[in-house]
Amino acid sequence: MPNLDPLDLFDVKSMLAEDERIVQDTVARFVDDQVLPIIRECFEQHRFPSELVPEVANLGLLGSSIDGYGCAGLNAVAYGLICQELERGDSGLRSFVSVQSSLVMYPIYTYGSDEQKDRWLPAMTAGEAIGCFGLTESHGGSDPGNMKTYAKRDGDDWILNGSKMWITNGNIADVAVVWATTDDGVRGFLVEKDMAGFDAPAIENKMSLRASHTAALFFDNVRVPNASMLPGVSSLRGPLSCLTQARYGITWGPIGAAQACLKELLDYVETRILFGEPLSHKQSIQERLADMARRITTAQLLSLRLGRLKDAGQLEPTQVSLAKWNNVRMALDIARDCRDMLGGSGISAEYVPIRHMLNLESVITYEGTENIHKLVVGKELTGVAAF
Numbered sequence: 524m525p526n527l528d529p530l531d532l533f534d535v536k537s538m539l540a541e542d543e544r545i546v547q548d549t550v551a552r553f554v555d556d557q558v559l560p561i562i563r564e565c566f567e568q569h570r571f572p573s574e575l576v577p578e579v580a581n582l583g584l585l586g587s588s589i590d591g592y593g594c595a596g597l598n599a600v601a602y603g604l605i606c607q608e609l610e611r612g613d614s615g616l617r618s619f620v621s622v623q624s625s626l627v628m629y630p631i632y633t634y635g636s637d638e639q640k641d642r643w644l645p646a647m648t649a650g651e652a653i654g655c656f657g658l659t660e661s662h663g664g665s666d667p668g669n670m671k672t673y674a675k676r677d678g679d680d681w682i683l684n685g686s687k688m689w690i691t692n693g694n695i696a697d698v699a700v701v702w703a704t705t706d707d708g709v710r711g712f713l714v715e716k717d718m719a720g721f722d723a724p725a726i727e728n729k730m731s732l733r734a735s736h737t738a739a740l741f742f743d744n745v746r747v748p749n750a751s752m753l754p755g756v757s758s759l760r761g762p763l764s765c766l767t768q769a770r771y772g773i774t775w776g777p778i779g780a781a782q783a784c785l786k787e788l789l790d791y792v793e794t795r796i797l798f799g800e801p802l803s804h805k806q807s808i809q810e811r812l813a814d815m816a817r818r819i820t821t822a823q824l825l826s827l828r829l830g831r832l833k834d835a836g837q838l839e840p841t842q843v844s845l846a847k848w849n850n851v852r853m854a855l856d857i858a859r860d861c862r863d864m865l866g867g868s869g870i871s872a873e874y875v876p877i878r879h880m881l882n883l884e885s886v887i888t889y890e891g892t893e894n895i896h897k898l899v900v901g902k903e904l905t906g907v908a909a910f
């Protein structure tokens with residue numbers, strides 16, 4: 524029997540600190556015991572497993588990188604491992620944690636007032652308040668500088684008009700971090716679900732991320748108190764810095780999805796007898812499996828390096844772009860190839876690859892499409908922005 528772990532050929536696990544390994548093992552157990560038994564049905568029923576939120580919170584997975592406010596204060600590598608293990612279950616659950624942690628709690632923590640932090644962070648880390656992040660608009664998510672949502676100052680308040688599209692958690696959120704143009708630059712507003720003129724209808728009929736809520740947000744003269752504006756940033760740097768946090772975690776997530784696909788496939792090719800022998804004995808099948816292991820290993824090493832850079836305060840957004848592009852593409856290709864090697868069975872949700880494949884179609888689009896991340900790297904190499 525081979526000595527190496529087929530899902531971790533370079534023994535990346537041995538490069539983790541003990542507390543990082545404990546975090547990974549704890550989340551892995553949660554995924555095995557509580558996520559995997561229900562997630563296929565959730566996907567089929569287009570249902571987010573909200574019953575898991577209390578345990579996700581209990582394990583300290585919400586806002587895990589934040590120090591204080593009841594948050595776990597873990598390092599970046601531990602956050603990455605959380606994303607990896609959750610996405611081994613399903614990209615939808617990982618998206619929930621990414622949005623809550625990196626796109627809602629992070630901006631409140633980084634750009635919010637003391638009152639905003641005191642009000643929202645303890646409730647959000649406990650899973651008692653859910654957040655969403657509204658940046659994308661229907662006329663072009665890749666070009667956030669073309670934002671039309673507008674907030675106008677009116678005495679002690681702001682009047683918000685416009686709309687957002689494709690917003691994860693939008694229809695279940697207690698608070699939305701909404702980015703809008705103002706006469707004073709791009710500002711973030713904490714819009715609460717019961718504010719008059721605010722509507723967040725769910726987007727139905729998704730064929731991807733079916734175990735996750737996605738909504739549109741509409742603002743019709745919503746009156747937002749000035750105390751609910753994030754005081755610490757007044758430019759696109761605000762939302763873009765949040766995206767760097769979330770994209771960092773997303774580089775790890777698809778590693779878990781790819782491992783889940785490969786693991787299932789390794790069992791299958793061993794027991795599937797074709798032309799008188801197991802499928803695993805065929806050269807071309809082994810080449811395809813080897814290619815998957817190569818690509819998973821590369822992605823693991825990229826993300827670990829990225830995490831160490833982040834913990835050292837040296838992470839550059841271009842590096843995150845390269846890793847998001849590489850790792851999501853890796854997982855999407857692997858999920859699709861596993862689907863193929865399962866033959867007809869591969870189109871059944873009884874096997875995980877097709878669910879991961881469909882989910883990864885969202886992951887490759889959101890938080891900057893693959894094209895956009897290539898252009899970010901191209902800009903770094905040439906000094907020319909070709910967007």
Ligand SMILES: Cc1cc2nc3c(=O)[nH]c(=O)nc-3n(C[C@H](O)[C@H](O)[C@H](O)COP(=O)(O)OP(=O)(O)OC[C@H]3O[C@@H](n4cnc5c(N)ncnc54)[C@H](O)[C@@H]3O)c2cc1C
Pocket residue numbers: 622655656657658659660661662663664665666688689690691692732737885888889890891892893894895909910
């Ligand atoms: C399930 C899901 C959840 C999401 N969650 C959120 C969320 O919580 N919050 C949020 O704000 N947004 C969210 N998004 C939105 C997501 O970030 C956008 O869909 C994404 O940024 C792309 O924007 P778009 O859909 O408008 O596509 P477009 O920007 O219209 O892009 C269309 C195509 O054109 C390509 N393209 C764009 N510009 C260029 C260029 N300059 N050169 C070459 N090609 C180009 C793109 O790569 C893409 O292939 C979510 C999306 C999905 C699908």
